[in-house]
Amino acid sequence: MVPNKVKELWAADMPALNGWLSIGNSFTAEIMAAQDYDSITIDMQHGALDYSDALPMMQSMRASGKTLMARVPWNDPGVIMKALDAGAYGIICPMINSRTEAEAFVSAVRYPPLGSRSFGPTRVSFAAGGGYADEANAEMLAIGMIETREGIENLEEIVATPGLDAIYIGPADLTLGAKQGELPPGFDREEPEMVELIKSILKAAKGAGIHACLHCGTPEYAAKAIGWGFDLTTISGDSRLLAASAATSVGRARTLLGATEKSNEHKAGY
DSSP states (O other): OOOOHHHHHHHTTOOEEEEEEOBOOHHHHHHHHTSSOSEEEEETTTSBOOHHHHHHHHHHHGGGTOEEEEEOSSSOHHHHHHHHHHTOSEEEESOOOSHHHHHHHHHHHSOTTTOOOOOOOTTHHHHSOTTHHHHHHHHOEEEEEOOSHHHHHTHHHHHTOTTOOEEEEOHHHHHHHHHTTSSOOOSSOOSHHHHHHHHHHHHHHHHTTOEEEEEESSHHHHHHHHHHTOSEEEEOOHHHHHHHHHHHHHHHHHHHHHHHHHHHHHHHTO
Protein backbone atom coordinates (compact mmCIF):
# COMPACT_ATOMS: atom_id res chain seq x y z
CA MET A 1 0.00 0.00 0.00
CA VAL A 2 0.99 3.66 -0.31
CA PRO A 3 3.18 4.44 2.71
CA ASN A 4 2.34 7.01 5.36
CA LYS A 5 4.67 9.93 4.64
CA VAL A 6 4.34 11.38 8.13
CA LYS A 7 5.60 8.09 9.55
CA GLU A 8 8.47 8.19 7.07
CA LEU A 9 9.40 11.70 8.18
CA TRP A 10 9.26 10.71 11.83
CA ALA A 11 11.40 7.64 11.18
CA ALA A 12 13.99 9.99 9.68
CA ASP A 13 13.69 12.29 12.74
CA MET A 14 12.16 15.07 10.64
CA PRO A 15 9.11 17.19 11.56
CA ALA A 16 5.89 17.37 9.56
CA LEU A 17 3.87 20.46 8.65
CA ASN A 18 0.12 19.86 8.75
CA GLY A 19 -2.66 21.73 6.99
CA TRP A 20 -6.12 22.01 8.54
CA LEU A 21 -9.51 21.91 6.79
CA SER A 22 -12.66 23.25 8.41
CA ILE A 23 -14.56 24.18 5.24
CA GLY A 24 -16.62 21.33 3.82
CA ASN A 25 -15.68 21.75 0.18
CA SER A 26 -13.62 19.55 -2.15
CA PHE A 27 -12.26 22.50 -4.16
CA THR A 28 -10.88 24.39 -1.16
CA ALA A 29 -9.48 21.06 0.07
CA GLU A 30 -7.77 20.55 -3.28
CA ILE A 31 -6.28 24.05 -3.11
CA MET A 32 -4.90 23.44 0.39
CA ALA A 33 -3.49 20.04 -0.62
CA ALA A 34 -1.65 21.69 -3.53
CA GLN A 35 0.46 23.65 -1.03
CA ASP A 36 3.69 22.42 0.54
CA TYR A 37 2.20 20.63 3.54
CA ASP A 38 3.28 17.13 4.49
CA SER A 39 -0.18 16.17 5.72
CA ILE A 40 -3.71 17.54 5.65
CA THR A 41 -6.29 17.01 8.39
CA ILE A 42 -10.04 17.27 7.88
CA ASP A 43 -11.69 18.61 11.03
CA MET A 44 -14.85 16.56 11.49
CA GLN A 45 -15.21 17.78 15.08
CA HIS A 46 -15.51 21.56 14.79
CA GLY A 47 -15.37 21.99 11.01
CA ALA A 48 -18.41 23.01 8.97
CA LEU A 49 -18.68 19.53 7.44
CA ASP A 50 -19.66 15.91 8.00
CA TYR A 51 -18.83 12.52 6.47
CA SER A 52 -20.63 13.30 3.20
CA ASP A 53 -18.28 16.29 2.81
CA ALA A 54 -15.14 14.53 4.06
CA LEU A 55 -15.28 11.69 1.54
CA PRO A 56 -15.18 13.86 -1.63
CA MET A 57 -12.59 16.08 0.05
CA MET A 58 -10.32 13.04 0.42
CA GLN A 59 -11.00 12.09 -3.19
CA SER A 60 -10.04 15.57 -4.38
CA MET A 61 -6.76 15.47 -2.43
CA ARG A 62 -5.62 11.99 -3.45
CA ALA A 63 -3.50 13.20 -6.37
CA SER A 64 -1.54 15.55 -4.09
CA GLY A 65 0.25 12.66 -2.42
CA LYS A 66 -0.24 14.26 1.00
CA THR A 67 -0.90 12.11 4.04
CA LEU A 68 -4.60 12.61 4.77
CA MET A 69 -5.92 12.53 8.32
CA ALA A 70 -9.15 13.34 10.14
CA ARG A 71 -10.01 14.73 13.53
CA VAL A 72 -13.14 12.83 14.49
CA PRO A 73 -15.94 14.39 16.56
CA TRP A 74 -15.47 12.02 19.49
CA ASN A 75 -13.96 8.75 20.68
CA ASP A 76 -16.60 6.81 18.79
CA PRO A 77 -15.47 3.54 17.16
CA GLY A 78 -18.02 3.75 14.35
CA VAL A 79 -16.98 7.25 13.30
CA ILE A 80 -13.28 6.41 13.62
CA MET A 81 -13.60 3.30 11.46
CA LYS A 82 -15.69 5.10 8.84
CA ALA A 83 -13.11 7.91 8.55
CA LEU A 84 -10.37 5.30 8.05
CA ASP A 85 -12.42 3.48 5.42
CA ALA A 86 -12.89 6.81 3.61
CA GLY A 87 -9.13 7.21 3.26
CA ALA A 88 -7.70 8.74 6.42
CA TYR A 89 -4.20 7.53 7.26
CA GLY A 90 -4.36 9.01 10.73
CA ILE A 91 -7.03 9.80 13.28
CA ILE A 92 -6.80 12.66 15.77
CA CYS A 93 -9.19 11.91 18.62
CA PRO A 94 -10.33 14.70 20.98
CA MET A 95 -10.72 14.62 24.75
CA ILE A 96 -8.65 11.58 25.68
CA ASN A 97 -8.89 11.64 29.48
CA SER A 98 -7.68 8.25 30.66
CA ARG A 99 -5.71 5.13 29.77
CA THR A 100 -9.01 3.29 29.25
CA GLU A 101 -10.19 5.87 26.73
CA ALA A 102 -6.82 5.79 24.96
CA GLU A 103 -6.97 1.99 24.72
CA ALA A 104 -10.47 2.13 23.24
CA PHE A 105 -9.32 4.69 20.69
CA VAL A 106 -6.28 2.66 19.62
CA SER A 107 -8.41 -0.47 19.33
CA ALA A 108 -10.78 1.25 16.88
CA VAL A 109 -7.83 2.22 14.66
CA ARG A 110 -6.27 -1.28 14.38
CA TYR A 111 -7.51 -4.53 12.86
CA PRO A 112 -7.39 -7.72 14.97
CA PRO A 113 -5.34 -9.01 16.64
CA LEU A 114 -4.08 -5.52 17.58
CA GLY A 115 -7.53 -3.97 17.82
CA SER A 116 -11.20 -4.26 17.00
CA ARG A 117 -11.50 -2.33 13.72
CA SER A 118 -14.11 -3.85 11.45
CA PHE A 119 -12.93 -4.76 7.96
CA GLY A 120 -14.61 -2.93 5.09
CA PRO A 121 -12.19 -0.42 3.52
CA THR A 122 -14.66 0.57 0.81
CA ARG A 123 -12.75 3.53 -0.65
CA VAL A 124 -9.31 3.34 0.96
CA SER A 125 -8.66 -0.10 -0.54
CA PHE A 126 -8.55 1.69 -3.91
CA ALA A 127 -6.94 4.94 -2.74
CA ALA A 128 -4.17 3.24 -0.76
CA GLY A 129 -3.31 0.57 -3.30
CA GLY A 130 -2.80 -3.14 -2.80
CA GLY A 131 -1.90 -4.80 0.47
CA TYR A 132 -4.12 -2.66 2.67
CA ALA A 133 -5.39 -5.49 4.85
CA ASP A 134 -1.87 -6.67 5.65
CA GLU A 135 -0.21 -3.27 6.07
CA ALA A 136 -2.84 -0.89 7.45
CA ASN A 137 -2.10 -1.60 11.10
CA ALA A 138 1.48 -0.45 10.63
CA GLU A 139 0.59 2.61 8.53
CA MET A 140 -2.36 4.16 10.39
CA LEU A 141 -1.62 6.82 13.02
CA ALA A 142 -3.55 6.93 16.30
CA ILE A 143 -3.14 10.44 17.74
CA GLY A 144 -4.88 11.32 21.00
CA MET A 145 -5.62 14.85 22.17
CA ILE A 146 -4.71 15.99 25.68
CA GLU A 147 -6.88 19.00 26.43
CA THR A 148 -8.61 18.59 29.78
CA ARG A 149 -7.58 18.73 33.43
CA GLU A 150 -8.36 15.03 33.75
CA GLY A 151 -6.22 14.25 30.72
CA ILE A 152 -3.33 16.21 32.22
CA GLU A 153 -3.68 14.37 35.53
CA ASN A 154 -3.63 11.00 33.74
CA LEU A 155 -0.98 12.00 31.22
CA GLU A 156 1.70 9.47 32.19
CA GLU A 157 -0.61 6.48 31.87
CA ILE A 158 -2.17 7.80 28.66
CA VAL A 159 1.14 8.22 26.83
CA ALA A 160 2.15 4.70 27.89
CA THR A 161 -0.84 3.18 26.04
CA PRO A 162 0.38 0.49 23.60
CA GLY A 163 -0.35 1.43 19.99
CA LEU A 164 -0.80 5.17 20.64
CA ASP A 165 1.46 6.90 18.12
CA ALA A 166 1.30 10.50 19.26
CA ILE A 167 -0.26 13.15 21.46
CA TYR A 168 -1.87 16.24 19.90
CA ILE A 169 -2.24 19.50 21.81
CA GLY A 170 -4.97 21.97 20.98
CA PRO A 171 -3.88 25.01 23.03
CA ALA A 172 -7.36 26.56 23.18
CA ASP A 173 -9.06 23.61 24.89
CA LEU A 174 -5.91 22.88 26.90
CA THR A 175 -6.09 26.40 28.32
CA LEU A 176 -9.78 26.04 29.10
CA GLY A 177 -9.18 22.68 30.75
CA ALA A 178 -6.11 23.68 32.73
CA LYS A 179 -7.10 27.19 33.73
CA GLN A 180 -10.87 26.80 34.04
CA GLY A 181 -11.67 30.27 32.74
CA GLU A 182 -8.66 32.08 34.20
CA LEU A 183 -7.25 32.60 30.69
CA PRO A 184 -9.09 33.01 27.38
CA PRO A 185 -8.75 30.16 24.84
CA GLY A 186 -6.47 30.66 21.86
CA PHE A 187 -3.42 29.45 19.98
CA ASP A 188 0.26 30.32 20.39
CA ARG A 189 0.35 30.60 24.17
CA GLU A 190 2.99 32.88 25.65
CA GLU A 191 1.97 32.71 29.33
CA PRO A 192 4.83 31.05 31.24
CA GLU A 193 2.50 28.58 32.96
CA MET A 194 0.96 27.48 29.64
CA VAL A 195 4.32 27.18 27.91
CA GLU A 196 5.52 25.08 30.83
CA LEU A 197 2.42 22.86 30.59
CA ILE A 198 2.81 22.40 26.83
CA LYS A 199 6.46 21.48 27.28
CA SER A 200 5.59 19.04 30.07
CA ILE A 201 3.17 17.20 27.77
CA LEU A 202 5.86 17.14 25.09
CA LYS A 203 8.35 15.71 27.59
CA ALA A 204 5.91 13.02 28.74
CA ALA A 205 5.22 11.93 25.16
CA LYS A 206 8.91 11.77 24.29
CA GLY A 207 9.66 9.94 27.51
CA ALA A 208 7.13 7.27 26.52
CA GLY A 209 8.69 6.93 23.08
CA ILE A 210 5.79 8.47 21.14
CA HIS A 211 5.47 11.65 19.11
CA ALA A 212 4.04 15.07 19.95
CA CYS A 213 1.96 17.43 17.80
CA LEU A 214 0.85 21.02 18.40
CA HIS A 215 -1.82 23.19 16.79
CA CYS A 216 -0.35 26.63 16.03
CA GLY A 217 -1.71 29.89 14.71
CA THR A 218 1.38 31.27 12.99
CA PRO A 219 4.45 29.94 11.13
CA GLU A 220 6.67 31.63 13.72
CA TYR A 221 5.13 29.73 16.62
CA ALA A 222 5.15 26.48 14.63
CA ALA A 223 8.87 26.88 13.99
CA LYS A 224 9.44 27.60 17.68
CA ALA A 225 7.47 24.50 18.65
CA ILE A 226 9.52 22.33 16.32
CA GLY A 227 12.58 23.82 18.00
CA TRP A 228 11.21 22.60 21.35
CA GLY A 229 10.95 19.11 19.90
CA PHE A 230 7.43 18.79 18.46
CA ASP A 231 7.18 16.30 15.59
CA LEU A 232 4.18 17.83 13.81
CA THR A 233 2.78 21.33 13.85
CA THR A 234 -0.48 22.48 12.33
CA ILE A 235 -0.24 26.01 10.95
CA SER A 236 -3.58 27.81 11.18
CA GLY A 237 -6.29 26.45 8.85
CA ASP A 238 -8.30 27.09 5.71
CA SER A 239 -10.97 29.36 7.22
CA ARG A 240 -8.48 31.47 9.19
CA LEU A 241 -6.09 31.71 6.25
CA LEU A 242 -8.92 32.81 3.96
CA ALA A 243 -10.10 35.42 6.46
CA ALA A 244 -6.58 36.74 7.07
CA SER A 245 -5.73 36.97 3.37
CA ALA A 246 -9.04 38.66 2.56
CA ALA A 247 -8.62 41.14 5.42
CA THR A 248 -5.10 42.01 4.28
CA SER A 249 -6.19 42.43 0.67
CA VAL A 250 -9.24 44.59 1.32
CA GLY A 251 -7.44 46.53 4.04
CA ARG A 252 -4.66 47.40 1.63
CA ALA A 253 -7.22 48.42 -0.99
CA ARG A 254 -9.01 50.67 1.52
CA THR A 255 -5.71 52.30 2.44
CA LEU A 256 -4.84 52.95 -1.17
CA LEU A 257 -8.31 54.27 -1.93
CA GLY A 258 -8.13 56.55 1.08
CA ALA A 259 -4.80 57.93 -0.13
CA THR A 260 -6.26 58.44 -3.61
CA GLU A 261 -9.31 60.27 -2.24
CA LYS A 262 -7.11 62.58 -0.17
CA SER A 263 -4.95 63.27 -3.20
CA ASN A 264 -8.00 64.09 -5.31
CA GLU A 265 -9.33 66.40 -2.59
CA HIS A 266 -6.01 68.18 -2.45
CA LYS A 267 -5.94 68.62 -6.21
CA ALA A 268 -9.49 69.98 -6.17
CA GLY A 269 -8.57 72.46 -3.47
CA TYR A 270 -10.91 71.05 -0.81
